[in-house]
Amino acid sequence: MTILVTGAAGFIGANFVLDWLAQSDETVVNLDKLTYAGNQESLASLNGDARHIFVQGDIGDSALLASLLAQHQPRAVINFAAESHVDRSIHSPEDFIQTNIVGTFRLLEAVRAYWGALDAEAKTAFRFLHVSTDEVYGSLAKNEPAFTEEHRYEPNSPYSASKAASDHLVRAYHHTYGLPVLTTNCSNNYGPYHFPEKLIPLMIVNAQAGKPLPVYGDGQQIRDWLYVKDHCSAIRRVLEAGNVGEVYNVGGWNEMPNLDIVHKVCSLLDELKPRLDGKPYKEQISYVTDRPGHDRRYAIDARKIEQQLGWKPAETFESGIRKTVQWYLDNPDWVANVQSGSYREWVAKQYSAGIPA
Template sequence: MILVTGGAGFIGSNFVLHWLARHDESVLNLDKLTYAGNPDNLASVADDPRHRFVHGDIRDRSLLAALLFEHRPRAIVHFAAESHVDRSILAPGEFISTNVEGTFALLEAARAYWDGLDQPARAAFRLLHVSTDEVYGSLGPCDPPFTESTAYAPNSPYAASKAGSDHLVRAWCHTYGLPALITNCSNNYGPYQFPEKLIPLMIVNALAGKPLPVYGDGRQVRDWLHVLDHCAALERVLQAGVPGQVYNIGGASEMANIDVVHTLCDVLDRLALKPHSYRAQIEYVADRPGHDRRYAIDATKIHRELGWKPEETFASGIEKTVRWYLAHADWVARVQAGAYRAPLGAAQ
């Protein structure tokens, strides 16, 4: 069994579905079910005996200890985090509490559990901490991409909280020997992404006839990674990564935000058959405070050492993503109405 934290969120739920589709090994899924944790994401495995969902908070040390000692997982994959930059600007305390204090609680529970394992189980155990390229700060237009040795320079409360959690994981590995790994990924997109993020927001707003808000001049550059490529990379790191190492995971798809929006509009024009272009709905809005100008990932290390490369280009990945949202209007409607929060959360 593996323990996945935050497994009802966007990347976490995709990872759970990816894992169960490829492995017989069970998943213990711990999620607090905040606004971004959606039980609907896991509907297809609701009756799968290999998937057990637990409604709980990673800051609850007694719960973590009980789960670890009852289920004896061989690995922990740690997704649970507050992750939206705009929300971190408005309410930074939640990000420090979940991302820093929550990771600390998980590390301490994992250390106590790992200390009590027999030697073969101790040697096989892994804790994989999933982080972001935002910890590295912002790049200039001609700067080389981030590598695993790039100095941390976080610029938002979200990025600072993730940097703090990364440092804790590194310290617990170095000081206590806890066999932990860290991954830093670029911007993910794909199925089940909460529609406050750029790509699903643009799709949902476009189809609803609403403005497509673009920050500033729209020339902020990001590297885009399809979420299932990310899941495959995490699976590979868990399988063959070296404890104590950091692996950058990128999609080799740098694009300015406005170019992403234009591409989305063009795909929607073709698939949704609107009589005029969705580009007409684009509106430029005031930039957010401290908006990083460019992120770019150098994923040479994971390519070279673990043999992983993304399968999706941005063109192929965005086409699949738009088609998914067009085919899952019911999922979008439940998210927008908040209906997804009631059934599973109320039953716990």
């Protein structure tokens, strides 16, 4: 038995593959384009493991997709492949349209052709699981109820609009062609192997380097935080038992303002790796101009997946953030190797508050 996982050298995809192969002997075919955020070093522990087949390629490459599906005959396709950083989507929206919309369309077309040719038993058992985001639902006011699966789509950035479009394509391929799809919409992930452009790893990396810790606006943007390994366990559960055609929201039940997150990271670093001068890391916090159209609050109501599939997160935020900070402290080589010149140029451009490149 084999599964095909797209975007599996990225943050969530790599964690998914590592966790999958830690508890299953089922082969994983890993298709990743290896853009800036795709990193084979995250999967270095699988070098020489015959259960992991890595292929560098694009989900927009129809011929490659058809070849891989025909050769490996997967029982499921899990689609993590996406451009996923809101800030980058503001500067370069076309990349998001190409990968998240056109790429998803081409992947769906290839999978539809493959699935349509399977025998009756394999056809019934096959699943296409599409991994998406809570950002498709838009922004919540402070006291509004959390997003449920019935919430109206109201994306506010090129990134979230492109993911919303991909979600709609997946839904349409189920209703039009009968393709057995599943969709998950997750809240903000954090944990090991997270590319350091996102809030938590950026704070950890910058703090240790003595650089400013850039916080947008007043820092009161609220997000629900989900430890990445909890997210991976939710995806495995949805793949195993989810009802075809259904959407499952996956959240950590951890709503918190960004500034509180930064203070928590600083506090943990003060404990685990104090500054040489004895001062607190929070002195490095620097407020920068808020990004355009910054959503104020996201919150996930994850009761459906708990009630129907028996899944809930294993980590609290306290336990998950401690594991995350410790992982970055224990893996300086991984961090150093992903911080290429292009990454440094990006951070300097995005957080233009005198941050060293």
